[in-house]
Amino acid sequence: MGKKLIEICLENVESVLAAQEGGADRVELCSDLFEGGLSPSIGTVRTALRLASIPVNAMVRPRGGDFCYSDIEFEVMLEEVRAFKAEGVNGIVFGILTPDGDIDMERSRQLISLARPLSVTFHRAFDMTRDLSSSLESLISLGVDRVLTSGGEESVLEGAPVLSSLVRQAAGRIIVMPGCGISERNFRRIDGIINADEYHVFVNVDRPSAMRWHPGHIFMGGLLRQSEFTLSSTGVDRVRTIVSTL
Numbered sequence: 001m002g003k004k005l006i007e008i009c010l011e012n013v014e015s016v017l018a019a020q021e022g023g024a025d026r027v028e029l030c031s032d033l034f035e036g037g038l039s040p041s042i043g044t045v046r047t048a049l050r051l052a053s054i055p056v057n058a059m060v061r062p063r064g065g066d067f068c069y070s071d072i073e074f075e076v077m078l079e080e081v082r083a084f085k086a087e088g089v090n091g092i093v094f095g096i097l098t099p100d101g102d103i104d105m106e107r108s109r110q111l112i113s114l115a116r117p118l119s120v121t122f123h124r125a126f127d128m129t130r131d132l133s134s135s136l137e138s139l140i141s142l143g144v145d146r147v148l149t150s151g152g153e154e155s156v157l158e159g160a161p162v163l164s165s166l167v168r169q170a171a172g173r174i175i176v177m178p179g180c181g182i183s184e185r186n187f188r189r190i191d192g193i194i195n196a197d198e199y200h201v202f203v204n205v206d207r208p209s210a211m212r213w214h215p216g217h218i219f220m221g222g223l224l225r226q227s228e229f230t231l232s233s234t235g236v237d238r239v240r241t242i243v244s245t246l
Contacts, residue, residue, distance in 0.1 A: 022234070023243035038061050060092055094122065101129050119145050119146075121145060155180050157189075178194055
């Protein structure tokens with residue numbers, strides 16, 4: 001197994017520092033991973049960049065749900081690219097589709113032009129497209145640096161045959177970065193099948209809240225929710241375990 005680049009998906013500054021301590025090569029900084037990852041706050045980005053030396057890519061996703069955005073939502077995305085670029089992030093992560101499930105070429109082109117010379121990653125909106133092979137060629141024509149994908153399946157392990165095919169199709173023209181469901185237990189097996197150069201990994205651990213008083217009848221979210229008294233962040237040892245296999 002050759003040297004692989006490991007990117008950690010995370011949502012707070014403590015996790016950025018944990019990923020760095022564990023030996024990760026890069027992080028994707030988001031908010032609300034319960035929604036699959038939304039744009040981080042400018043304060044989170046600014047603090048992460050001040051305290052960490054590891055490259056930070058920032059998510060640009062204004063809401064959960066689909067990847068077909070209104071004109072106002074697209075304006076928000078443009079403003080976030082401007083703001084994150086001004087703060088000095090390493091790269092921008094986004095995904096935007098047409099109503100028919102194709103890559104939105106025009107809006108993607110605008111976001112990429114605004115982000116440059118930063119690195120550009122197209123996220124797992126790619127997995128929601130009608131034809132992965134055709135969509136990959138679209139991203140290549142746009143000059144996207146990498147695409148985050150599970151091969152159109154719920155996890156990388158299930159999508160491994162398709163991911164292997166996408167890596168071969170890319171032929172060095174774009175980085176195909178597998179992500180979703182990769183752990184310490186299956187990383188070697190996955191890499192043996194796909195043989196990608198970069199992997200996107202979420203390796204969190206839970207810890208109890210510092211709160212001793214727990215009112216049991218008040219919740220900050222909807223019916224499908226995480227406990228307010230369990231906090232989640234990147235596990236240093238989990239990162240270190242994956243990195244140690246490289």
